[in-house]
Amino acid sequence: MGSTLPAHEIRKVLVERHKLVVVDNTALRRGVISLYHNLKTAGHPGIMKMIWLVSQDFWWPDMKLDISAYVQGCATCQANKKFPGNLKPPLFPIKTKENTLPFETITLDFITKLPESDGYNTILTIVDHNCSKAAFFIPCKEMIDAKGVAALLTKTLFPHYGLPR
Numbered sequence: 169m170g171s172t173l174p175a176h177e178i179r180k181v182l183v184e185r186h187k188l189v190v191v192d193n194t195a196l197r198r199g200v201i202s203l204y205h206n207l208k209t210a211g212h213p214g215i216m217k218m219i220w221l222v223s224q225d226f227w228w229p230d231m232k233l234d235i236s237a238y239v240q241g242c243a244t245c246q247a248n249k250k251f252p253g254n255l256k257p258p259l260f261p262i263k264t265k266e267n268t269l270p271f272e273t274i275t276l277d278f279i280t281k282l283p284e285s286d287g288y289n290t291i292l293t294i295v296d297h298n299c300s301k302a303a304f305f306i307p308c309k310e311m312i313d314a315k316g317v318a319a320l321l322t323k324t325l326f327p328h329y330g331l332p333r
Contacts, residue, residue, distance in 0.1 A: 190228040200226055201238045212248070215239045268298040271329035276317065280310050292317065294325060 190197050204210060204221045213221065218235045228234075239245055271294075279291040288307035295303045306320050 187223070187225060187227040190226050192228075197228060197231075197234055198238065201235055205238065205242065212242065212245050213239075214245075265298050269329070270299045270302065271296045271325060272333045273298040274325075274332045278308075278310075292320060294321070 190200055201218070201222060205212060205218055215236050218239055219232055222231065222235060273296070275295050275297060277293045277295075279293060280289070282289050282291065286307070288309060290308050290310040290312070292306040292308050292312070293303055294306070295301070304324060306324055308316065308320060312320075
């Protein structure tokens with residue numbers, strides 16, 4: 169069997185732990201590991217989870233090394249691995265300025281490709297960036313032009329807050 173344990177130790181493992189001993193056959197061992205690792209319902213568990221899962225039912229010498237090598241060589245796992253040193257970029261918050269009024273500084277953006285509702289398929293978002301961080305969400309059509317946006321601003325924002333700076 170090519171194991172590092174004497175035969176009486178292997179029998180002890182088999183009897184005491186009620187596990188199947190996998191013979192010294194690389195293809196068979198890889199097959200056992202892939203049963204626990206590659207199934208869609210398994211979700212490609214990591215090394216420690218894989219060792220625990222496989223060791224519930226099977227045993228062979230150097231099982232941990234074989235499982236570690238298999239998981240480290242899995243292309244799907246490596247492509248989706250999160251690296252702890254690969255941190256997200258820092259956030260740069262938009263800070264408020266002193267003595268500002270609501271909607272003096274605004275940004276406009278569109279949320280497009282929405283299902284049609286009451287004849288509208290887009291939302292114009294207007295966000296106050298200095299004072300309140302408040303937002304207006306105005307339904308419109310995706311084909312709106314600059315004149316249409318100006319009309320919406322004149323109708324919804326300007327009567328309440330005046331012209332932005």
